[in-house]
Amino acid sequence: xxxxxxxxxxxxxxxxxxxxxxxxxxxxxxxxxxxxxxxxxxxxxxxxxxxxxxxxxxxxxxxxxxxxxxxxxxxxxxxxxxxxxxxxxxxxxxxxxxxxxxxxxxxxxxxxxxxxxxxxxxxxxxxxxxxxxxxxxxxxxxxxxxxxxxxxxxxxxxxxxxxxxxxxxxxxxxxxxxxxxxxxxxxxxxxxxxxxxxxxxxxxxxxxxxxxxxxxxxxxxxxxxxxxxxxxxxxxxxxxxxxxxxxxxxxxxxxxxxxxxxxxxxxxxxxxxxxxxxxxxxxxxxxxxxxxxxxxxxxxxxxxxxxxxxxxxxxxxxxxxxxxxxxxxxxxxxxxxxxxxxxxxxxxxxxxxxxxxxxxxxxxxxxxxxxxxxxxxxxxxxxxxxxxxxxxxxxxxxxxxxxxx
Ligand code: CTP
Numbered sequence: 001x002x003x004x005x006x007x008x009x010x011x012x013x014x015x016x017x018x019x020x021x022x023x024x025x026x027x028x029x030x031x032x033x034x035x036x037x038x039x040x041x042x043x044x045x046x047x048x049x050x051x052x053x054x055x056x057x058x059x060x061x062x063x064x065x066x067x068x069x070x071x072x073x074x075x076x077x078x079x080x081x082x083x084x085x086x087x088x089x090x091x092x093x094x095x096x097x098x099x100x101x102x103x104x105x106x107x108x109x110x111x112x113x114x115x116x117x118x119x120x121x122x123x124x125x126x127x128x129x130x131x132x133x134x135x136x137x138x139x140x141x142x143x144x145x146x147x148x149x150x151x152x153x154x155x156x157x158x159x160x161x162x163x164x165x166x167x168x169x170x171x172x173x174x175x176x177x178x179x180x181x182x183x184x185x186x187x188x189x190x191x192x193x194x195x196x197x198x199x200x201x202x203x204x205x206x207x208x209x210x211x212x213x214x215x216x217x218x219x220x221x222x223x224x225x226x227x228x229x230x231x232x233x234x235x236x237x238x239x240x241x242x243x244x245x246x247x248x249x250x251x252x253x254x255x256x257x258x259x260x261x262x263x264x265x266x267x268x269x270x271x272x273x274x275x276x277x278x279x280x281x282x283x284x285x286x287x288x289x290x291x292x293x294x295x296x297x298x299x300x301x302x303x304x305x306x307x308x309x310x311x312x313x314x315x316x317x318x319x320x321x322x323x324x325x326x327x328x329x330x331x332x333x334x335x336x337x338x339x340x341x342x343x344x345x346x347x348x349x350x351x352x353x354x355x356x357x358x359x360x361x362x363x364x365x366x367x368x369x370x371x372x373x374x375x376x377x378x379x380x381x382x383x384x385x386x387x388x389x390x391x392x393x394x395x396x397x398x399x400x401x402x403x404x405x
Pocket of ligand 1: 281
């Protein structure tokens with residue numbers, strides 16, 4: 001057994017650092033949400049420059065963006081003769097959110113009558129647009145045709161979503177949630193180093209019913225498994241997420257299979273397994289389930305003894321017929337239980353086991369951070385400092401990629 005320690009700076013980096021993002025804001029009520037987009041992108045490590053159309057300044061003042069980004073916010077293309085070139089050259093990604101029907105139509109036909117539309121013509125990198133408009137405008141054949149034209153030119157569209165619109169109507173046209181827009185930028189800027197891989201992930205607890213009201217479960221928020229799913233999607237993998245009951249939103253783009261009982265999780269895993277190249281099992285599977293499930297609520301006098309049977313160990317079955325797959329298991333322990341984790345890795349034929357001590361602050365349930373040690377097939381232990389679960393997820397995938405060679 002050998003031990004390696006990594007420092008925080010060696011392992012953790014901001015997702016979007018270093019990256020210059022040009023954020024175009026056009027004239028829609030949703031423009032106020034762009035302030036949050038700029039802020040969130042900066043929190044991910046990006047440098048954000050904002051460009052507005054004249055119409056956008058009717059909804060929100062450039063001053064707000066200047067305060068948030070610390071940079072001037074150009075609107076008028078005649079103020080600086082080269083801003084329509086220089087801003088495009090400096091940026092790694094061009095996000096236009098919100099983008100109106102008017103600007104979409106201008107983009108599609110190459111009209112360059114303001115700074116933003118000029119930048120669209122000079123910019124040569126990845127472009128993401130998040131439309132916001134009234135349903136009828138969105139469904140106009142001209143707008144739909146122009147969106148298709150832009151898609152064919154390589155633009156990635158996020159949304160719009162169905163929901164209540166500023167005009168009071170319900171329908172398709174609402175700008176996507178800020179978190180979805182930021183996520184699409186993060187995905188676009190993350191190298192596709194897992195393209196071609198199919199990552200099968202289990203997450204969350206299982207719930208084994210005693211009667212319609214009571215069940216046996218394990219503590220698990222599902223956050224770690226969902227973070228692995230998110231990280232794998234960002235890196236271009238196909239992702240199947242088999243999840244027990246959690247309160248989390250499944251990451252967009254994942255094949256999501258919702259289960260309750262260990263038996264259902266086992267079935268879902270076995271069905272998805274044939275095409276999986278990487279299997280990461282973060283679920284806290286209940287070890288036992290009641291032999292009988294009562295159809296009606298049981299009287300508490302009947303509950304002092306419940307007959308249990310042991311559930312199948314799903315990861316052990318996968319390990320027994322692993323083939324060329326890389327198999328990663330988790331060991332949530334209390335105290336320093338390195339020996340238990342090492343034993344689990346050997347007994348279940350895992351390539352890596354990720355151990356955490358749930359009694360340590362910052363490594364337990366419900367929190368967004370974790371403190372893990374990774375044990376490899378030679379029983380080498382690498383201890384990592386406290387970091388966000390999404391960063392732990394990337395480290396796990398880095399370790400998996402290194403094994404794939
Ligand atoms: N696991 C599984 N199926 C089970 C139990 C566990 O797939 N029925 C997986 C978990 O998802 C995890 C690993 O096995 O990746 C270790 O889980 P853990 O509960 O720590 O292991 P157990 O072997 O059940 O050991 P313990 O006695 O500590 O509960």
